[in-house]
Amino acid sequence: MRPFTLLLAFLSLFVAQLSAPPAHAADPIVIFGNDSKPPKSWMENGRAKGILVDILHEVETRSGLTVDLRLMPWKRAYLNAMDARGGIFGLSKNKERQALFDFSELMYVDEMRLVVIKGHEFPYRSMEDLRGKTLGVTRGASYGDGFDRAKDRIFTPSEDSGATSRLRMLLAGRIDAALIGPGEASVRVTIAGDETLMENRDQFVILDTPFVRDDNYIGFSKCLDRREVLEKINRALRGMHEDGTIQQIEARY
Incomplete structure (x- = not known):
């Protein structure tokens, strides 16, 4: 990423941090995702479907978190996550993103x-x-x-x-x-x-x-400071990988 572009990204994070409302433990966790990436995630008759969607629902069950899942075109989902309006799933790691996001443990291998x-x-x-x-x-x-x-x-x-x-x-x-x-x-x-x-x-x-x-993760803008949420997500994901739940979900598709 060019220095000027990186500076703009960090300024965007700073502004988002100032404007983001405080999070409370009982609040639903907003997570954005791709609405046209079957079989990982897509919309069908107004409902979110897919491998990553099912994994996320299982994370909810195991972690006690409530997720407000919002699927949309990927670029818009990514920009929303960058602006600290929520997390994002199906996120790959690269140098640029690791400077902007806190990542979960491995969610899915694409x-x-x-x-x-x-x-x-x-x-x-x-x-x-x-x-x-x-x-x-x-x-x-x-x-x-x-x-x-x-x-x-x-x-x-x-x-x-x-x-x-x-x-x-x-x-x-x-x-x-x-x-x-x-x-x-x-x-x-x-x-x-x-x-x-x-x-x-x-x-x-x-x-x-x-x-x-392409290893896929859940990510949150660093300015949201969702480390406690990520710890719960990580415990759920580890358990799902260990007991074969991820593979079972994938096999359904």
Whole structure:
């Protein structure tokens, strides 16, 4: 992050800290998330659904916390979290974000996959294999420092609001590859949910090598000082990883 941009981010945090209302233990904990990232999280008939949503509900049960879950386009969710209006789930770590957020322990492992059109496959082993290509990604998303370093230097990002529009752009030849996650299940769910994609499902090819292992966390702006809340969340997450609950939830999708 450039020094001037980083300064603006910290000033934003300072202003948010001054304006944020005091939190009380009994208050619902506002947590933002992505509204179009199946099978991790999405909205269906006005209800939040997905792997991360189910994990968060189980965290509520085990921790005694009450969560006010708000799903919306990722960039807006991220900006709300940066402005200290609440926490955010599905958050990846990178250098910039670690300066701005307090992170929970590991919530979920999101394996991101590259999807291309049949006949346009290419060998993928490292970021360098994307040189000169246009890659469809979620608007405002980061998948670690390696991704951030390669963006606009090795590949050109084409940002959008969801996987459906990304695969449609791929089908139309407007991008070279679409980054979709978590795993192959997300690709199948996205294709099954759109008539045009279903009609052309045989045109999509998932490259063998995963793009990246994207560890997902819950994060709160540092100015909110949610360390006590995070301790409760962490105890619940540790228990869920140890007793297999996370895997059971994932298997439902």
